[in-house]
Amino acid sequence: MQKINWLSRYGAALLVGLLGGNVLQAQERSSLNMPVGVTDVSQKVFDLHMLILWICVVIAVVVFTAMIYCMVKFRKSQGAVPSGPSHSTLAEIIWTVIPVLILVSMAVPAARTLVEIEDTRDTEMTVKITGYQWKWHYEYLDEDVGFFSSLAADSNAARQLGSSIDPATVENYLLDVDNPLVVPTNTRIRYLITSNDVLHAWWMPDFAVKKDAIPGFINEGWFEVNEPGVYRGQCAELCGKDHGFMPIVVEALPPADYRAWLASQKGAI
Amino acid sequence: MSDATTHDTHEHHDHGPDRGLMRWITTTNHKDIGTLYLIFAFVMLFVGGAMSLVIRAELFQPGLQFVNPDFYNQMVTMHALIMVFGMIMPAFVGFANWMIPMMIGAPDMALPRLNNWSFWILPFAGVLLLSTLFMDGGGPASGWTLYPPLVLQTGDALPFAIFAVHLLGVSSIMGSINIIVTILNMRAPGMTLLKMPMFVWTWLITAYLLIAVMPVLAGGVTMLLTDAFFGTSFFQAAGGGDPVLFQHIFWFFGHPEVYIIILPAFGIISQIIPTFSRKKLFGYESMVFATGSIAFLSFIVWAHHMFTVGMPLAGQLFFMMSTMLIAVPTGVKVFNWTSTMWKGSLSFETPMLFALGFLFLFTIGGFSGLMLAIAPADFQYHDSYFVVAHFHYVLVPGALYGAIAGAYYWLPKWTGYMYDETLGKWHFWLSTIFVNLTFFPQHFVGLAGMPRRIPDYAVQFTDFNAMSSIGSFGFGFSQLLMVYIVIKCVRGGKKATDQVWDGADGLEWTVPSPAPYHTFDDAPVVK
Numbered sequence A: 001m002q003k004i005n006w007l008s009r010y011g012a013a014l015l016v017g018l019l020g021g022n023v024l025q026a027q028e029r030s031s032l033n034m035p036v037g038v039t040d041v042s043q044k045v046f047d048l049h050m051l052i053l054w055i056c057v058v059i060a061v062v063v064f065t066a067m068i069y070c071m072v073k074f075r076k077s078q079g080a081v082p083s084g085p086s087h088s089t090l091a092e093i094i095w096t097v098i099p100v101l102i103l104v105s106m107a108v109p110a111a112r113t114l115v116e117i118e119d120t121r122d123t124e125m126t127v128k129i130t131g132y133q134w135k136w137h138y139e140y141l142d143e144d145v146g147f148f149s150s151l152a153a154d155s156n157a158a159r160q161l162g163s164s165i166d167p168a169t170v171e172n173y174l175l176d177v178d179n180p181l182v183v184p185t186n187t188r189i190r191y192l193i194t195s196n197d198v199l200h201a202w203w204m205p206d207f208a209v210k211k212d213a214i215p216g217f218i219n220e221g222w223f224e225v226n227e228p229g230v231y232r233g234q235c236a237e238l239c240g241k242d243h244g245f246m247p248i249v250v251e252a253l254p255p256a257d258y259r260a261w262l263a264s265q266k267g268a269i
Numbered sequence B: 001m002s003d004a005t006t007h008d009t010h011e012h013h014d015h016g017p018d019r020g021l022m023r024w025i026t027t028t029n030h031k032d033i034g035t036l037y038l039i040f041a042f043v044m045l046f047v048g049g050a051m052s053l054v055i056r057a058e059l060f061q062p063g064l065q066f067v068n069p070d071f072y073n074q075m076v077t078m079h080a081l082i083m084v085f086g087m088i089m090p091a092f093v094g095f096a097n098w099m100i101p102m103m104i105g106a107p108d109m110a111l112p113r114l115n116n117w118s119f120w121i122l123p124f125a126g127v128l129l130l131s132t133l134f135m136d137g138g139g140p141a142s143g144w145t146l147y148p149p150l151v152l153q154t155g156d157a158l159p160f161a162i163f164a165v166h167l168l169g170v171s172s173i174m175g176s177i178n179i180i181v182t183i184l185n186m187r188a189p190g191m192t193l194l195k196m197p198m199f200v201w202t203w204l205i206t207a208y209l210l211i212a213v214m215p216v217l218a219g220g221v222t223m224l225l226t227d228a229f230f231g232t233s234f235f236q237a238a239g240g241g242d243p244v245l246f247q248h249i250f251w252f253f254g255h256p257e258v259y260i261i262i263l264p265a266f267g268i269i270s271q272i273i274p275t276f277s278r279k280k281l282f283g284y285e286s287m288v289f290a291t292g293s294i295a296f297l298s299f300i301v302w303a304h305h306m307f308t309v310g311m312p313l314a315g316q317l318f319f320m321m322s323t324m325l326i327a328v329p330t331g332v333k334v335f336n337w338t339s340t341m342w343k344g345s346l347s348f349e350t351p352m353l354f355a356l357g358f359l360f361l362f363t364i365g366g367f368s369g370l371m372l373a374i375a376p377a378d379f380q381y382h383d384s385y386f387v388v389a390h391f392h393y394v395l396v397p398g399a400l401y402g403a404i405a406g407a408y409y410w411l412p413k414w415t416g417y418m419y420d421e422t423l424g425k426w427h428f429w430l431s432t433i434f435v436n437l438t439f440f441p442q443h444f445v446g447l448a449g450m451p452r453r454i455p456d457y458a459v460q461f462t463d464f465n466a467m468s469s470i471g472s473f474g475f476g477f478s479q480l481l482m483v484y485i486v487i488k489c490v491r492g493g494k495k496a497t498d499q500v501w502d503g504a505d506g507l508e509w510t511v512p513s514p515a516p517y518h519t520f521d522d523a524p525v526v527k
């Protein structure tokens, strides 16, 4: 009985996740699929992902049907006699040309999205992100505000080997920090990213942003958050023993609230 | 000259192999060396597999229960290094040793002493690599990609691990030289290149790939060594170097390496599907051409592993599109295999079951590979469990299934006995259920945001990770069944005929089962 419940739960979730990814609210995360996210870019990346996924599903259905048909239809035990051709130039041309056309239909929207992502002009403010073993540092350029952002204390206590604290009792286990990065909504924000020691990668799934932090080099990119909220991600490049324990939290505030927050930070220093 | 040759032949016929341990240490016989490679790979399958079970045990539940994060990273690193260099590559070299001379009608490999040496380097390299786990600071914990600067934080293990990689590379290069020389010079009269079995073709191309890229890896890791111990700064920005340079070097090796692993499996599948479809391989020439195209393209796609390092737009577009192109020749292969079954006469013995498992599940890995090629989407997939799911689909039910299928296919020829068909089918179904249970859920957690190479995770990923862990233990223990089947087959059973499989075609099926110690002392004539 329990097994059936479990199956139906995941069966339904699977269908919702794959078929209805679009209808899910941004805040209501699917545990099966990529988040739609809260930026125009993340929406486009999500659409691209669903497009390729569906193309793959359709091709898979066609190809797997053909394979299964052969396996059912041409069985020796059913008296099948080998009679098929061992060569067909026409067929081979068809299954070379059609995939090329399908690939082009994927490459065009992909290239368009990529061009948009890489266009870092016209940004309104800049945040500098620096990876450390094992925490992040955020600096608001020209604002004289900067701080470290480390794993929240309750997660840190629970994640110790043999801590006997049940992670399920910790709110946002491993996805919470002491000081989140605070940004204004509806603002085109440029980020510069580097590292103080080894490679890290700043991954924020809701923004479709993942960029490597490389010591001695500065990478750049941008995002513009459409909805206020708290967004969570993690370091994505193996950076040593606590690689799994340097989460990323971004709090997006309406611009007025953001300015108030920024002023309070300056006061704090 | 001709005198010496006759004498040699005569002597071997009388005496056969030496007895005891020295037979295996001093052997220059391709069948003995093939067996050694296969046994070594089989042992390493369980060593690397045990490490993956440490990983999956830790990931069964959120929180750290069994190992500390540093040891976890060592397991992640060693599992990959052992499986890639110690298991799957030696397994296919073992198949090459056993089968290539028999398939092309040659009496042995062209360079038998080199052959002995290239095998006997392996156990020492393997032990050296494993011994780093007991050194001060533990084994390498930077992932098998060995990215600096992290890898430079390795303790005493660093030079030993690098030397082990050098040795493994030397072994591969010598093996490849031997394979190329054998194929190009020792084919029986009439065996033109375009009459060679597909397995021989795929290995010929693989061997060239190996010779082209193993030195690149050796150079890259040597630069790591000089950065660590001799004051150079190839990869250290503080000294004017660039950490990303290593990634370019590594993946210039690493992407062809992917095809080094899969092409021999393609070859084995291309032998098995025609046999059990009782038809010739569909589109043989386009299969050869597709293999060559894949090999060529593998050299110009490497930076798709690095879309997040901050490449210029033009670079990203180039590597995205060149990568997508690989789908075309790979598709040709899948369509040709399917067409081989079309209007055939199919039966489903264990080798065919594993070949069909390969056909379906490798294709799934191919689809996720195509998705990963799309650069903007890769910003989400990269370094997530989606990638882990992708490459395990192409490596486990892909490459490993190819090797298992080949083992069942040729075991009767090697041992002279049929393996236990019922147990073989059990092995297939258990493996296939568990391999999917292990790796399919990883697509979901990856898309939902779980990074790879982490020892602990947020609680929303719990259910799928638990499924994955259960699957991996099931898969691991199912492989013990194969150990039993192989040992049982070696010790006896139903006698195999020379032909073994009624639909099989090729020179290896014209010699007795078990294949005598020396075959084709007189070259057969291929019409």
Ligand SMILES: [Cu+2]
Binding pocket: A131, A132, A134, A199, A200, A201, A235, A236, A237, A238, A239, A243, A246
């Ligand atoms: Cu990090």
